[in-house]
Amino acid sequence: MTPQRLKIGPLPAEFAAELRGLSANARIDRIDENADDNLIIEAPWTGETIGWVASGNEETVNEAFRRARRAQKSWRHVPVAERKKIFSRFHDSVLKNRELLADMVQLETGKSRNGAFDEVLDVANNTRYYINRVEKLMKPKKRRSAVPVLAKSYEYRQPLGVTGQIAPWNYPLTLGISDAIPSLLAGNGIVAKPDSSTPFTSLLVFKLLYEAGLPRDLVQLVTGSGRVVGTAISEQCDYLMFTGSTKTGKILGETMGRRLVGYSAELGGKNPLIIANDTDMDKTVRGAVEACFSNSGQLCVSIERIYVEQQSYEEFARRFAERTKAMTLGPGFDYETEMGSLASANQLKTVDEFVEDARDKGARIIAGGKARPDLGPYFYEPTVLTDVPDDARLLTEEVFGPVVYIQPVSDLQEAIRLANDTPYGLNSSVWAKPETAWKVGPQIDSGSVALNDGYVAPWSAIENASGGMKESGMAARHGDTGLLKYTAGKNVTEQRFMSMRGPESLSRKNYARIMSSAMRLGKLFKILP
Missing domain, CATH: 3.40.605.10 (Aldehyde Dehydrogenase; Chain A, domain 1)
Structure with missing residues (x-):
């Protein structure tokens, strides 16, 4: 060898x-x-x-x-x-x-x-x-x-x-x-x-x-x-x-x-982001861009679907699309470029197929939506869609790329229901005033829930275990x-003084009576494990 x-x-x-x-x-x-x-x-x-x-x-x-x-x-x-x-x-x-x-x-x-x-x-x-x-x-x-x-x-x-x-x-x-x-x-x-x-x-x-x-x-x-x-x-x-x-x-x-x-x-995951009417819109737009397009959307905890309360939907969709279009895209070792390339020809093909399938079935693209071979072989624009129909693959399947859709909801309960309506449960995000976010977040079925953040805050909370629910995984890392x-845990226990079953001179009937009384007292006074 x-x-x-x-x-x-x-x-x-x-x-x-x-x-x-x-x-x-x-x-x-x-x-x-x-x-x-x-x-x-x-x-x-x-x-x-x-x-x-x-x-x-x-x-x-x-x-x-x-x-x-x-x-x-x-x-x-x-x-x-x-x-x-x-x-x-x-x-x-x-x-x-x-x-x-x-x-x-x-x-x-x-x-x-x-x-x-x-x-x-x-x-x-x-x-x-x-x-x-x-x-x-x-x-x-x-x-x-x-x-x-x-x-x-x-x-x-x-x-x-x-x-x-x-x-x-x-x-x-x-x-x-x-x-x-x-x-x-x-x-x-x-x-x-x-x-x-x-x-x-x-x-x-x-x-x-x-x-x-x-x-x-x-x-x-x-x-x-x-x-x-x-x-x-x-x-x-x-x-x-x-x-x-x-x-x-x-x-x-x-x-x-x-x-x-x-x-x-x-x-895998199909991670949701929920936006409440009482959110800080400036912070939400900026945070949603990071949540969706960091690493060109190629991360398990990336956001792929956004649910916005009806009253805030138009403003968010408009501002989010504008901010997405303004992202700097390209190769380079500088810290100023916001998004790089997809990782391979297969990734580019997958992303393009998802977007074209949704487009062909009636979805509306409000930002991005095309490859950028002028920048390199696998670049694809950060992409935002609305009006995604029920039969589009994008609605429920994981893309693993810089693609997200926005959907209005009547209230936060509808947003929670839609967020949970998936076989996945890896990461989720809620943007709202803290008191609202803390009410919504625990109701989402995912291994991590980021409040007023996309995914970085729970991931970096290293003392807290991080895993997935449902088909998004088992066990956890961190913590x-x-x-x-x-x-492997090993139980090493020494018996002392006499057997747990009592002295030989004690009848089994009396042993049963004494131990039953001890168990009742232990429960009452919380003196036994």
Whole structure:
């Protein structure tokens, strides 16, 4: 088995220097620059080739797990305080190398600079939170027994072993490593599959983690197709973290269920935004643009449908369309450009098909609505539609692009009903005076609800778990559960003084009478768990 090599194409020299020799953690048995199974990585802004990585197979994954399991046997015994030091250095390195990381994210995804920098901040935020929480979460905790005097009980947490991670292309930095951070801090190893179109970002950020002191073999990055590599990971891992489509999530869920292995998934969404009559319209228009068109609409929590109370509908639709038309669109490493490219030809085709289907069936386009090949091969204008008919795919299916429709509602109860009328439940947004927003928000069936914000506020509330309801996922990332899900709880209890069943001299009938009385007293005085 030889280390996977990277051939760097038209990347700037500083990127090539960072990436060469990077992927000794991804093993394959054959490498050939001209092989048909190589994965060619392109820059969406131009369609030019950045470079290539080899496509792994089942043997690759087997070797990755062998190496990770061997490394994890030692890592699990490294004191938590020592693990924290490594990730503290990594935290500082991420911020120090923020421009390089953002450059790589943009090259692979075509997103705007602001969107790329959001990923840098998210990785630092996750790292900081779990550094500060891991010792408390992993420390044995005293638990009460039914009869406290007779038992001394502690809950221990231990790592699961080697966890699997399958990451998407839309947030290759955030979702490439942020889910790995709590797993590694908890004492696990990882075998991870970056998306086939964005491997370099994962390779780069894990390089920073190795430089901070993480054992090299503990994380294995295996590039390749989801059908081959992703399936092989799901068949061997001790827990799986997946971010991607609901369709694929269900397939992986069947695998994990058959194996009786834990599974966490963030899946699709058709996320609603509700606007009340008492909203601050200036802030709402600006916030709705960010909620709908950040990352060119290519994020699971992006808003795709807007419900506006009738009295405010005309004003919002007019101002929102004007603000959307005024967005700056194009390639570039500057922070001023508001929206970048779609990620691929497939994404462009999907977005165009949704818009044309709605247009053909009678929807009205009030902003955008067309591709922009003059800017690059996969650019598409931020698009707003109204009067979308019931038979348009856009009404209920996830677009995953810069497309949103607006619909008037008679009141907030109708807005809530429409918001919940979907098989999805990932994110939602409410814009209103705080007292109104806090009444509406909890009534929406979604894993996160942003009040007077699109999605950033709940996502960055790192102490609060973030997941999906219905077909938008299961389990959650962030919060204490974002680390504890990568551990197994162990009940260690000592019996003291005498048996829980009482002394041998006590008749079973008297034991039953005494214990029944004790249970009643415990309930009355709340002295038992």
